[in-house]
Amino acid sequence: QTIYLKDYAPTPYRIVSVDLDFRILEEATRVRAQLTIEPRDDTAPGTPLVLNGDGLKLETIAIDGLPLVLSAYAADADSLTVVEPPNRRFVLDTEVMLQPEANTKLMGLYRSSGTWCTQCEPEGFRRITYYLDRPDVLAPFKVRITAPLAVAPVLLSNGNLIDKGDAGDGLHFALWEDPFPKPAYLFALVAGDLGSITDSFTTQSGRKVDLAIYCTHGKENECHYAMDSLKRSMAWDERRFGREYDLDVFNIVAVSDFNFGAMENKGLNIFNDKLVFAEPNTVTDANYHSIERVIAHEYFHNWTGNRITCRDWFQLCLKEGLTVYRDQEFTSDERSRPVQRIHDVQNLRSSQFPEDGGPLAHPPRPDSFREINNFYTTTVYEKGAEIVRMLATLLGEAGFRKGMDLYFERHDGEATTIEAFLKVFEDATGTDLRQFGIWYLQAGTPQITVSDSYDAASQTYSLTLTQKVEPTPGQPDKQPLLIPVRFGLVGPNGSEMSWSGVSGGTVKDDLILLDQPSVTLRFTGIANKPIPSLFRGFSAPVKVSSSLSQSDLLFLAGHDSDPFNRWDALQTVLTNLIAGAAQGRPRADSDLDGLRQAIVDTLENPELDEAFKANVIAIPGESSIGRHIGKDVDPDAVAKARHDLLVALVKPIEARLEAMYRSLETSAAYSPDAKQAGERSLRTGLLNLLVAGAGRSDLAEAQYNAATNMTDRYAAMALAARHWTGNAQALLGDFRTRFAGDPLVFDKWLTASAQASDDGVIERMRATLAAPDFPKTNPNRLRSLLGSFVMTNPSQFARADGAGFRFITEAVAEIDKVNPQVASRVLTGFRVLPTLEAGRRESGKAALEALKSQHQLSRNVGEILDRILGA
Ligand code: ARG
Numbered sequence: 001q002t003i004y005l006k007d008y009a010p011t012p013y014r015i016v017s018v019d020l021d022f023r024i025l026e027e028a029t030r031v032r033a034q035l036t037i038e039p040r041d042d043t044a045p046g047t048p049l050v051l052n053g054d055g056l057k058l059e060t061i062a063i064d065g066l067p068l069v070l071s072a073y074a075a076d077a078d079s080l081t082v083v084e085p086p087n088r089r090f091v092l093d094t095e096v097m098l099q100p101e102a103n104t105k106l107m108g109l110y111r112s113s114g115t116w117c118t119q120c121e122p123e124g125f126r127r128i129t130y131y132l133d134r135p136d137v138l139a140p141f142k143v144r145i146t147a148p149l150a151v152a153p154v155l156l157s158n159g160n161l162i163d164k165g166d167a168g169d170g171l172h173f174a175l176w177e178d179p180f181p182k183p184a185y186l187f188a189l190v191a192g193d194l195g196s197i198t199d200s201f202t203t204q205s206g207r208k209v210d211l212a213i214y215c216t217h218g219k220e221n222e223c224h225y226a227m228d229s230l231k232r233s234m235a236w237d238e239r240r241f242g243r244e245y246d247l248d249v250f251n252i253v254a255v256s257d258f259n260f261g262a263m264e265n266k267g268l269n270i271f272n273d274k275l276v277f278a279e280p281n282t283v284t285d286a287n288y289h290s291i292e293r294v295i296a297h298e299y300f301h302n303w304t305g306n307r308i309t310c311r312d313w314f315q316l317c318l319k320e321g322l323t324v325y326r327d328q329e330f331t332s333d334e335r336s337r338p339v340q341r342i343h344d345v346q347n348l349r350s351s352q353f354p355e356d357g358g359p360l361a362h363p364p365r366p367d368s369f370r371e372i373n374n375f376y377t378t379t380v381y382e383k384g385a386e387i388v389r390m391l392a393t394l395l396g397e398a399g400f401r402k403g404m405d406l407y408f409e410r411h412d413g414e415a416t417t418i419e420a421f422l423k424v425f426e427d428a429t430g431t432d433l434r435q436f437g438i439w440y441l442q443a444g445t446p447q448i449t450v451s452d453s454y455d456a457a458s459q460t461y462s463l464t465l466t467q468k469v470e471p472t473p474g475q476p477d478k479q480p481l482l483i484p485v486r487f488g489l490v491g492p493n494g495s496e497m498s499w500s501g502v503s504g505g506t507v508k509d510d511l512i513l514l515d516q517p518s519v520t521l522r523f524t525g526i527a528n529k530p531i532p533s534l535f536r537g538f539s540a541p542v543k544v545s546s547s548l549s550q551s552d553l554l555f556l557a558g559h560d561s562d563p564f565n566r567w568d569a570l571q572t573v574l575t576n577l578i579a580g581a582a583q584g585r586p587r588a589d590s591d592l593d594g595l596r597q598a599i600v601d602t603l604e605n606p607e608l609d610e611a612f613k614a615n616v617i618a619i620p621g622e623s624s625i626g627r628h629i630g631k632d633v634d635p636d637a638v639a640k641a642r643h644d645l646l647v648a649l650v651k652p653i654e655a656r657l658e659a660m661y662r663s664l665e666t667s668a669a670y671s672p673d674a675k676q677a678g679e680r681s682l683r684t685g686l687l688n689l690l691v692a693g694a695g696r697s698d699l700a701e702a703q704y705n706a707a708t709n710m711t712d713r714y715a716a717m718a719l720a721a722r723h724w725t726g727n728a729q730a731l732l733g734d735f736r737t738r739f740a741g742d743p744l745v746f747d748k749w750l751t752a753s754a755q756a757s758d759d760g761v762i763e764r765m766r767a768t769l770a771a772p773d774f775p776k777t778n779p780n781r782l783r784s785l786l787g788s789f790v791m792t793n794p795s796q797f798a799r800a801d802g803a804g805f806r807f808i809t810e811a812v813a814e815i816d817k818v819n820p821q822v823a824s825r826v827l828t829g830f831r832v833l834p835t836l837e838a839g840r841r842e843s844g845k846a847a848l849e850a851l852k853s854q855h856q857l858s859r860n861v862g863e864i865l866d867r868i869l870g871a
């Protein structure tokens with residue numbers, strides 16, 4: 001059944017306050033809820049009260065202390081109806097029994113390695129007790145937890161601890177109170193035998209906040225980087241947005257079984273442990289980077305998500321897009337801004353663009369869904385962040401900050417909407433944002449076409465920009481968007497050209513406002529033909545088909561004052577060459593000479609930092625080339641074209657690259673800071689060229705054996721595995737035994753194994769999955785193997801014989817019975833089907849149809865399947 005935004009209506013009853021009493025025992029957990037409820041002023045007397053449930057079994061029910069007679073209510077697993085509630089404030093008292101041990105969906109209350117923990121966003125609270133489980137129902141919570149002292153010495157919930165003590169019979173209790181009214185999705189509880197590290201942070205107004213990170217015993221020493229990231233996040237939000245933390249405690253708990261990255265529960269964030277634990281021998285620089293980002297993200301939710309939440313789940317982007325923007329800004333300020341921008345755009349292009357251009361496309365604010373869990377997507381998160389970034393670009397830093405201040409002032413304590421968010425910026429700056437708002441409502445990536453001409457006689461330069469969005473499911477007709485184009489005109493000597501006048505459209509300083517289907521700008525007073533540098537800093541989430549020649553692009557790569565566009569220009573040249581070859585267009589040797597020179601120039605430029613250089617030599621992957629081609633893609637042809645180009649490019653400079661590679665070797669003690677990480681990533685980038693373009697698996701093996709940290713060791717092994725070099729199996733084997741017993745390192749082994757390019761990969765994966773000790777209930781293990789395969793091994797996933805497709809649909813059918821969220825996420829890999837050549841397209845469809853007809857599927861998987869099949 002489909003839910004529509006247009007059907008939104010507030011509940012007829014409000015929940016005034018919540019008292020929960022959890023009695024946790026090994027066999028089962030009893031939950032008693034005392035909900036103080038009142039009808040709204042306009043609720044007709046006798047209106048039934050309907051509470052959500054999911055798999056619950058009601059044990060007792062009373063109102064104001066009096067048990068209800070059977071005819072006064074109706075209860076089943078999925079709902080509880082009080083037929084005729086009192087027409088005044090009353091207390092509804094219910095009790096249910098839960099089996100957290102048997103909860104493999106990992107939503108609601110479940111057990112992870114012995115620890116009881118919760119995940120409630122978006123609709124998990126209804127698996128704990130009958131409730132108005134929607135984000136616009138806000139209430140203060142008091143939570144009493146009783147549990148055996150021996151198994152669960154640590155008892156945590158939201159807010160402040162107000163009491164604790166002995167409860168007899170080997171039990172103890174804790175009483176938590178969260179004074180901030182919150183929706184149920186922000187509820188959390190943890191009970192277990194956990195170690196911890198503690199620290200404190202003093203806010204700008206001088207309040208001391210106690211900080212703690214809880215984890216499995218023995219892992220405490222791996223939590224310090226997360227703690228450091230937390231303190232830096234707290235300070236940054238004060239500096240940049242004037243936002244202070246509001247409770248006396250902030251707790252983080254790391255758990256091993258978790259459906260996604262982490263969760264911003266009020267005062268008690270719960271994390272997937274892979275986003276907490278850090279230690280140089282077992283995690284990589286990339287892991288440190290994500291830990292810092294996600295710790296910040298969840299902390300920032302305290303203001304953008306918790307203090308101000310969403311009215312309904314259609315508004316998810318209100319908190320997620322904005323919070324991703326905030327965490328991106330944090331990382332940019334803490335590390336290198338241009339490098340972070342490249343990183344974020346690479347991510348957007350590799351995951352959001354394919355979503356937006358395929359059968360799963362949806363607006364950042366959708367208007368209908370069957371299963372809300374399927375809408376925690378890169379469109380809601382990352383495109384949502386790009387929309388906020390465009391807003392900041394349009395309004396300028398000061399205007400944007402004024403709007404944000406007004407947002408916090410006007411909506412604190414509310415559950416609100418995208419419209420209200422846009423309105424604060426209109427009111428604070430007097431800007432009309434009606435056209436801009438279409439970004440939230442319209443799916444699809446705008447395609448920008450550029451053409452230009454120069455008239456020497458009149459010294460006039462004309463630039464035409466055209467926008468177009470292809471139809472997406474349910475949205476055949478598209479409206480023109482307001483697109484901010486940050487730009488510059490680059491002159492023949494590489495410097496910025498200025499103009500004496502411009503007509504034909506709106507240009508403010510270095511910003512063109514593209515607000516029509518097509519705009520032609522005429523710049524006067526231009527002495528020479530310029531090269532346009534458009535969408536500097538990736539000022540809008542669009543695809544650009546540029547009219548620039550390869551030599552113009554290479555010129556920009558060497559001279560543009562905007563580092564993002566320097567990087568992007570070279571990527572465009574590489575992509576064009578590989579895609580061209582894959583489609584049978586021959587390339588000239590001279591094309592390659594210029595490209596090679598540009599790469600060497602970049603590598604030898606002392607002014608550029610190493611992380612930036614690493615991005616420049618990162619050759620676009622097969623998936624990225626496939627997406628550029630767009631349709632009738634043959635992944636084998638793409639892989640071959642990419643390989644051929646690498647060989648032709650690298651061979652003549654192998655010795656120079658090897659010398660640079662060797663010069664980056666260091667004996668400095670490991671530090672995860674951006675500078676050292678940048679040096680390692682450049683070294684890895686060079687190794688990649690040498691392995692892929694010159695067959696130097698000897699260098700990978702040497703690096704693997706000499707490595708003194710996981711970053712270097714993993715990179716070497718993953719490269720060997722990817723190219724399935726002669727020594728790949730030996731390195732994988734060594735890695736597996738060397739780190740046996742560490743589940744998070746096993747994930748790295750699974751990922752590297754899943755990326756192997758040889759035809760044996762599927763059989764090996766089947767064997768891995770079928771091993772009796774493979775933990776099929778753990779999302780990290782499943783995603784590392786299957787998620788990596790579908791998203792990053794296109795030539796094996798989309799194998800011509802259909803074996804890759806069938807392997808995945810069979811695995812999805814099995815996982816769906818255990819954890820539908822993980823299953824449906826893996827299945828989204830099939831969104832690539834429409835881009836493939838006919839044979840592969842058909843065999844992919846056949847695998848999906850078999851999945852549909854042969855299995856009883858969850859709502860999660862069913863929805864994704866139907867959308868991909870176009871049903
Ligand atoms: N709100 C969490 C975050 O962004 C993620 C919750 C994801 N929930 C889901 N059902 N996928 O940090």
Ligand code: ZN
Pocket residue numbers: 297301319320323
């Ligand atoms: Zn979030």
